[in-house]
Amino acid sequence: MSKDYSALKENFIQKIIDQDREDNKYGGRVHTRFPPEPNGYIHIGSAKAILINYGLALANDGKFNLRFDDTDPTKEEEEFVESIKEDIKWLGADWENRLFFASDYFEQMYQCAVQLIKKDKAFVCDLSQEEIREYRGTLTRPGQESPYRNRSIEENLDLFARMRAGEFPTGARVLRAKIDMSSPNMNMRDPVIFRIQQAPHFRTGDKWVIYPMYDYAHPLSDAFEGITHSLCSLEFEDNRPLYNWFLENLDFSEPPQQIEFARLNISHTVMSKRKLRRLVEGGYVDGWDDPRMPTICGLRRRGYTPEAIWDFCDRSGVAKTNSLISIAQLEHCIRQDLNWRAPRMMAVLKPLKVIIENYPEGKTEYLETEINPEQPELGHRSIPFSRELYIEQDDFREDPPKKFFRLAPGREIRLKGAYYIQCVDYKKDPNTGEITELRCTYDPETRGGWSRDGRKVKGTAHWVSAAQARPAEVRIYNHLFERENPEEEGDFLDHLNPNSLEILSDCLVEPALAESKPGDRFQFLRKGYFNRDPGSEKLVFNRIVSLRDTWARMQKKK
């Protein structure tokens, strides 16, 4: 099943596009872009932005660009452009041959700034950073005009050229737009366009010592690329008048339009790069690709599929309301995807030895069981059965509560794909009270798990044959934060879930799993979906997500 990336749920941006096409705006063209800053790893929130931009382009016969917004040389690195490209490719968005960098436009941006100066729309300001802040005023008080605001055009041109030539140190002067210091919109109070930064850029080297600001670089980059619909998140709403101001004053004929939508927030995790960085640098997780991280590389290592991520992003909708989507929604998407695609396997996470007393010693037989009941055409696999087995500790109770359908003294259950077994005795550690071994009998008439006399059995357990089972490590991942919204109160780190990772090192898995490859995904019967950890030599499986567990839920309620 391949995902149709162009089948986006209806949303308000598509409606704007519909209207634009009806009006023949942009000649009916639709051209979007994803503009990451290469200063970190992208996360599932970015994936949603990618889905919307790419999906809207596909759905409207349009084009989609990838453009790195690399206008701050002090924060950006080549390493990040590679990882971001890799993640976007993995997600399945295709920018074809349209990979761009804002830094490719530095010269054009410079020339546009010269135009603004010539139109008396920009000036070089010598105020210090602190002074600029003071002159800017406050939210409720208008700002004051810079004393340098009325320099002559000639002087501005000269100074700006010398800024570019490197005559002044970092921070000495800036180029500012000449707009309105009393605007109620802070962004319009003569914003900075270019600043001096005597620092090498990872792509342009030391060619430039002045760098454009986002507010200036973004609309121009969009315009240069012929972007029609420039989508961004809500916090840029106040920047839109400025976005438009630059395009108007530079006389672009078909200016792109900025449209804002709410960014994605998911419960029990954090999404800002700053916070993710703190998690990594503080050692709270094992790197950017820790399977608990909401980064794309983290989700990939965890075992998430691109299809499930797309599905989730699409279901969460495109709107303007700030929202916090339940992580259960994400988990639902991956369960649904993996239910039909993941082969079934048996793995005993917390083994309890079972001896089948009436089964011949030294005998091994091979039984058949389905690879995936959702896809019967895949056929069967064979699994070894013998006198000595392991089942899950949880599947036996010395003193079973009501509605417990599993093994208990005297009870009979089915071993999946094998036989009915009945517990006739058990051994217990006298000191700890721990059950150490079960003695059972099997009914040879129930081979395959069917009884001839039609007697029913309530429970079916997964199991593994002792001699052929392979040892493995299983890592159980849980929500990274205990709180639904970790940023709601105090420091988000205070709400970390101490049990977000539980390592089970004595697991026993069916032998076929030894042949699995890193990254392979399986359903471990009755336990959940797991993927072979790509970063480990040994047999290590990450739990992607548990199965829905109504028994556990019933227990919890009590």
Add this chain to the structure above:
RNA sequence: UGGGGUGUGGCCAAGUGGUAAGGCAAAGGACUUUGGAUCCUUUAUCCCAGGUUCGAAUCCUGGCACCCCAGCCA
């Protein structure tokens, strides 16, 4: 106390004057060689208060709540 946004069930989200889609979660039931999957069933008058209208979540007026903005970050 300035400006920009947003308010529909526990969480998302359609709806744009004609009598509240859908998904997730939750609950009940059926079925089941995964207590999985599947299948039924159940759950809101739309932030509040007025007003217009035969009729309003949708229009008007006035409130209230929450989010964003004072980087030479994006």
